Amino acid sequence: MTLARAVAALLLGAALLPACSSSPRTITVDMRFSHYLPTAMDVRAGETVRFKLVNEDPMTHEFIIGTAAQQEAHEVGGEIDHNGLPGQASLAPGETRTLSFTFGRAGSLIFACHRPGHYAYGMRGTITIA
Amino acid sequence: MARRLLLGCALACGATLIATPAYACGGLIGPNGAVNLARTTTLAAYHNGIEHYVTAFTFTGATKGTFGSIVPLPGIPTKVERGGDWTLQRLEREVAPPVPKGLFLDHTGVAFAAAPEIILQTKIDALDITVLKGGAFAVGTWAEQHGFNLPPDAPSVLDFYARRSQIFMAARFDAAAAAKRGQRAGDGTPIHLTIPTNNPWVPLRILALGKQGSEVIDADVFLLTDNVPAMLPQPVGGRNLASAPLATGMQLVRSERASASLMQDLKIDKGMGWMPKSMWLTFIRLAAPANTLGYDLAIDATGQNQPSLQAAGFPTGIAAAAKHIRDSLPLWLAWTAAGALTGGLLTTMLRRRLRTA
Numbered sequence: 001m002t003l004a005r006a007v008a009a010l011l012l013g014a015a016l017l018p019a020c021s022s023s024p025r026t027i028t029v030d031m032r033f034s035h036y037l038p039t040a041m042d043v044r045a046g047e048t049v050r051f052k053l054v055n056e057d058p059m060t061h062e063f064i065i066g067t068a069a070q071q072e073a074h075e076v077g078g079e080i081d082h083n084g085l086p087g088q089a090s091l092a093p094g095e096t097r098t099l100s101f102t103f104g105r106a107g108s109l110i111f112a113c114h115r116p117g118h119y120a121y122g123m124r125g126t127i128t129i130a
Numbered sequence: 131m132a133r134r135l136l137l138g139c140a141l142a143c144g145a146t147l148i149a150t151p152a153y154a155c156g157g158l159i160g161p162n163g164a165v166n167l168a169r170t171t172t173l174a175a176y177h178n179g180i181e182h183y184v185t186a187f188t189f190t191g192a193t194k195g196t197f198g199s200i201v202p203l204p205g206i207p208t209k210v211e212r213g214g215d216w217t218l219q220r221l222e223r224e225v226a227p228p229v230p231k232g233l234f235l236d237h238t239g240v241a242f243a244a245a246p247e248i249i250l251q252t253k254i255d256a257l258d259i260t261v262l263k264g265g266a267f268a269v270g271t272w273a274e275q276h277g278f279n280l281p282p283d284a285p286s287v288l289d290f291y292a293r294r295s296q297i298f299m300a301a302r303f304d305a306a307a308a309a310k311r312g313q314r315a316g317d318g319t320p321i322h323l324t325i326p327t328n329n330p331w332v333p334l335r336i337l338a339l340g341k342q343g344s345e346v347i348d349a350d351v352f353l354l355t356d357n358v359p360a361m362l363p364q365p366v367g368g369r370n371l372a373s374a375p376l377a378t379g380m381q382l383v384r385s386e387r388a389s390a391s392l393m394q395d396l397k398i399d400k401g402m403g404w405m406p407k408s409m410w411l412t413f414i415r416l417a418a419p420a421n422t423l424g425y426d427l428a429i430d431a432t433g434q435n436q437p438s439l440q441a442a443g444f445p446t447g448i449a450a451a452a453k454h455i456r457d458s459l460p461l462w463l464a465w466t467a468a469g470a471l472t473g474g475l476l477t478t479m480l481r482r483r484l485r486t487a
Contacts, residue, residue: 032285033283033285033286033289034282034283034285034286056267057267057270057285058266058267058268058269058270058271058273058274058280058284058285058288059270059274059280059282059284059285060274093267093270093271093274094267094271115282116279117281117282117340118282121281121282121283123282
């Protein structure tokens with residue numbers, strides 16, 4: 001009985017460890033030739049992810065997380081600098097920047113760049129929240 | 131058999147292109163000295179180890195700000211000067227009769243680049259020309275910082291060229307200066323670059339920069355060489371080099387000894403006094419969807435028939451080049467070729483069966 005309780009406690013602790021961890025998971029996203037790498041990511045509902053964004057291109061890029069409808073709105077929007085806004089970043093040529101974001105309930109989101117022509121060119125990816 | 135059928139289809143396609151009206155000829159020199167050409171027109175002339183590259187930058191009529199283009203170059207030019215007003219038009223006139231001015235189409239300027247190490251700067255009419263040396267990132271960043279709005283495919287296109295030659299020319303129209311000179315939308319400024327190089331090559335992929343996948347890129351490319359040039363990839367109708375891939379978007383329209391009158395007319399134009407008495411004229415018409423234009427035109431003008439794979443943009447070998455060209459074939463052409471092949475096979479089988487019977 002004591003052994004069983006100890007095993008259960010260990011398993012519970014192991015399960016809670018990632019959620020209680022002080023340092024969130026880091027996902028590196030490269031921007032090269034006006035495309036993202038990776039183009040698809042999996043996260044957990046409620047997870048906070050630290051994105052390390054690396055712009056290798058000689059032009060400004062954006063990393064904007066949102067729903068399909070929000071992406072469409074950004075496509076016609078006029079914001080130039082997205083830094084400081086939740087789930088959004090603008091990166092100058094060659095710049096590396098970090099962005100932390102906490103994902104809500106399960107579903108899927110899109111990350112994209114809305115510099116003129118970039119979204120249509122294919123500069124977008126998906127985040128699956130499980 | 132398949133190759134012959136494919137070639138036949140490609141030739142048929144090329145014939146269709148030739149049959150279309152020629153809009154690109156008979157441009158007039160405007161009162162301000164500008165030239166009007168309806169499509170991208172380029173001359174790459176090669177003699178005594180020197181490439182003479184003549185092209186025209188078209189003023190699009192913007193009333194403020196600056197705008198321009200980026201052109202990859204095979205080497206560092208020793209001279210960048212205003213080209214003669216007549217050269218490109220005379221070449222167009224050589225290959226097609228004049229058409230009424232009302233048929234001219236607007237053509238969009240090609241985007242050009244420059245690098246962080248400034249090799250040369252000059253001003254020609256309303257154009258600010260900068261020749262730069264550097265990698266794709268440096269050139270692209272310089273362009274962004276100097277007001278060039280790079281399209282999203284610019285990083286990959288600049289990288290494509292920088293792996294081969296890190297020399298770029300940035301040409302930027304000063305709208306205020308253009309207005310002061312009285313330049314109108316469609317007016318072009320011819321530029322003549324003198325570039326020492328082992329063999330010339332003509333940048334073609336850059337013409338697709340910022341264009342949509344199915345958008346057709348039209349251009350006229352003229353070559354003047356001492357010998358009959360060998361080209362890679364081969365234009366439809368060109369000489370058959372062993373294993374060289376065929377570019378269905380390029381049609382060889384003329385390949386002949388340049389006429390005495392053409393040579394005489396060109397020689398008297400500004401900056402063309404270097405021309406020898408006789409040269410070989412090659413005229414290639416490009417009409418390719420942007421997403422199939424992943425190559426440049428490599429030329430061997432020495433008579434050795436060995437155009438450079440690297441200069442054509444295929445540094446990984448002839449197999450990769452052939453695959454690229456094959457993969458970039460328009461779907462309809464591939465289906466047409468497949469249909470013709472199937473038809474041919476069925477006909478052959480039917481004939482054999484009839485003979486047997």
